[in-house]
Amino acid sequence: MDVRPLFECEKVETIAAVATPSGRGGVGIVRVSGPLAGQIARATVGHLPVPRAAEYLAFLDTQNRVIDRGIALYFPAPHSFTGEDILELQGHGGPVVMDLLLQQVVGLGARIARPGEFSERAFLNGKLDLVQAEAIADLISCNSEQALRGALQTFHGEFSKQVGALVQRLIELRSYVESAIDFPTDEIDFLDDERVTEKLDRIEKRLASIRQSAQQGALLRDGMQIAIVGQPNAGKSSLINLLARKNLAIVTEIPGTTRDALHEQINIDGLPLHVVDTAGLRESDDVVERHGIARTLDEIQRADHILLVVEERAGFSKATREIARGFPSDTSVTVIRNKIDLFETVSPRFEQGELGSEIYMSAKSGDGLALLQNHLKKCVGYNDGSEGQFMARRRHLTLLEQAAHHLSSGREVLSSTVAGELLAEDLRLAQNSLSEITGEYTPDDLLGDIFSTFCIGK
Ligand SMILES: Nc1nc2c(ncn2[C@@H]2O[C@H](COP(=O)(O)OP(=O)(O)O)[C@@H](O)[C@H]2O)c(=O)[nH]1
Ligand SMILES: [Mg+2]
Missing domain, CATH: 3.40.50.300 (P-loop containing nucleotide triphosphate hydrolases)
Incomplete structure (x- = not known):
C-alpha cells in the first residue's frame, strides 16, 4: 500500500475524544492518540504507565487537583489500535468527569478528534484495511446478532481475503497478457492460448460468487x-x-x-x-x-x-x-x-x-x-446461521459491479479483436475497482466521506 504511515510524517497532531456514549454510566473513557500521549500521561497521572498494564491512579488537572480516580492504560506505538501512542483514561462515566478530563488533555496539546478519526489513523497506518475499518463502524451500529456476526467476519478480514485473492489472480493474468504485448510477433498466439480465456473464466466465476455473498452481506446491513x-x-x-x-x-x-x-x-x-x-x-x-x-x-x-x-x-x-x-x-x-x-x-x-x-x-x-x-x-437469498457470511456495504457492491463490467468488456475485446493492449487495460481497471474496496487505491476525498460517518471516539 502506498500510504506513508502517519507517525513518520513531520507533524502529527495528537487527538482526543470521549470514547464512551454521552450520558451517565459506570465507566467513561477518554482516549488520546498521537505523539503527545506519553507526555499527557505524565502530566495527568504523574508517570508513564507501564505499557498495556492497568494502573489505578488519580487523574490530576494542571493545578494538581484530582479530577477523578480510575485506570490509565498506555499502548505505545506501533502496538495500538491506531498504530500511534495511545493513552486511555477510564474514569467514572459522568458528563462532568469526562468533560474535565477532555479539557485537561486538550490543555496539554491534544485536539478534539473528528468522527472516525481514530479508525482513519488505524487505516492510514496500515493497521486495518478500509473494509475492516468500515466493519467496526457496522459492528457498533448493527441491530441484530446475525448482523453482528457478519460484521465480525468482515472485521476479521474474511471479505478482504477473498477480494485480495481475486486481485492476486488478476495481477497474474495481467502480467501474462502484458508480456504478450511485449513480444508483438507472438501476441496473437499468446492470446489465442486457451490459458488466457480459462484464467479469465475462473476470475469471472470467482467474482460472481463474491458478488453474491456481498449482496447478502449488504442486505444484512441495510435490509x-x-x-x-x-x-x-x-x-x-x-x-x-x-x-x-x-x-x-x-x-x-x-x-x-x-x-x-x-x-x-x-x-x-x-x-x-x-x-x-x-x-x-x-x-x-x-x-x-x-x-x-x-x-x-x-x-x-x-x-x-x-x-x-x-x-x-x-x-x-x-x-x-x-x-x-x-x-x-x-x-x-x-x-x-x-x-x-x-x-x-x-x-x-x-x-x-x-x-x-x-x-x-x-x-x-x-x-x-x-x-x-x-x-x-x-x-433476498438470506440464509441464517450460514458460516462465513460477511457484511458488506453498497459501496462494495458498486465496485464489484464495476470490476465485473471491466472483465466482461475485456472478454469481448479478447474474442472480437484479440488486442492485448485493450484487454490489459480492462484488467487494470478491474483491479483498480477491487483495490478500492480494501482502500489500497482510494481517492482521499472518498476516505473523508467514509470516516466522517463513523461515531466520535472511534
Ligand atoms: N377475517 C379476516 N379479516 C381481516 C383479515 N385481515 C384484515 N381483516 C379485516 O379487514 C378489515 C380491513 O383491514 P385493514 O388491515 O385495515 O385493511 P387495509 O385497509 O388494507 O389496511 C378490518 O376489519 C380487518 O379486521 C383477515 O386475514 N381475516
Ligand atoms: Mg390500512
Whole structure:
C-alpha cells in the first residue's frame, strides 16, 4: 500500500475524544492518540504507565487537583489500535468527569478528534484495511446478532481475503497478457492460448460468487425495502401489524382508514426489513386520502419488493390488475391472498401465480405467517446461521459491479479483436475497482466521506 504511515510524517497532531456514549454510566473513557500521549500521561497521572498494564491512579488537572480516580492504560506505538501512542483514561462515566478530563488533555496539546478519526489513523497506518475499518463502524451500529456476526467476519478480514485473492489472480493474468504485448510477433498466439480465456473464466466465476455473498452481506446491513400495497380493506394494515408483532397501524372495517405511509423496521431471524404500510389504492374524492394515495405511488417506486394484498374472496379483480400495472417492471412482487380464515376449505399455502409467488394466509389469525417470512428470506437469498457470511456495504457492491463490467468488456475485446493492449487495460481497471474496496487505491476525498460517518471516539 502506498500510504506513508502517519507517525513518520513531520507533524502529527495528537487527538482526543470521549470514547464512551454521552450520558451517565459506570465507566467513561477518554482516549488520546498521537505523539503527545506519553507526555499527557505524565502530566495527568504523574508517570508513564507501564505499557498495556492497568494502573489505578488519580487523574490530576494542571493545578494538581484530582479530577477523578480510575485506570490509565498506555499502548505505545506501533502496538495500538491506531498504530500511534495511545493513552486511555477510564474514569467514572459522568458528563462532568469526562468533560474535565477532555479539557485537561486538550490543555496539554491534544485536539478534539473528528468522527472516525481514530479508525482513519488505524487505516492510514496500515493497521486495518478500509473494509475492516468500515466493519467496526457496522459492528457498533448493527441491530441484530446475525448482523453482528457478519460484521465480525468482515472485521476479521474474511471479505478482504477473498477480494485480495481475486486481485492476486488478476495481477497474474495481467502480467501474462502484458508480456504478450511485449513480444508483438507472438501476441496473437499468446492470446489465442486457451490459458488466457480459462484464467479469465475462473476470475469471472470467482467474482460472481463474491458478488453474491456481498449482496447478502449488504442486505444484512441495510435490509430490504418492502411496500405493502393493495385495494382498501384488503388487510394491509393488519399485515404490517402481524409482521411487526405490534399494533402499529389502525385497523378498521372502513375503507380508506390508512392515509399516511407508515414505516417500520422489522427483523426476521436477523434479516432487517423496512416495511411500509400504505393507503389503499382507489379513486377517491377525499383530499386527504388522495394525498395518501400519491404517497403510496411513491413508495411503490422506492420498494425493493412489493407485497400486493388481495382478499382471497375477491381474487384478482380488475382493480388489482390495474394496481399491478403500475409496478416497476424490475421490482419483485409477492401476492398475499389474505383472509383465508373466512373459508374453511382454504389452508395456508404457497403457489406460483401470474404475477409471481402467491401466499394464501390470514393477517388476522396469523396463519401462513411463517410461509411469508421464509419466502422473504429466500427472496433476498438470506440464509441464517450460514458460516462465513460477511457484511458488506453498497459501496462494495458498486465496485464489484464495476470490476465485473471491466472483465466482461475485456472478454469481448479478447474474442472480437484479440488486442492485448485493450484487454490489459480492462484488467487494470478491474483491479483498480477491487483495490478500492480494501482502500489500497482510494481517492482521499472518498476516505473523508467514509470516516466522517463513523461515531466520535472511534
Ligand atoms: N377475517 C379476516 N379479516 C381481516 C383479515 N385481515 C384484515 N381483516 C379485516 O379487514 C378489515 C380491513 O383491514 P385493514 O388491515 O385495515 O385493511 P387495509 O385497509 O388494507 O389496511 C378490518 O376489519 C380487518 O379486521 C383477515 O386475514 N381475516
Ligand atoms: Mg390500512
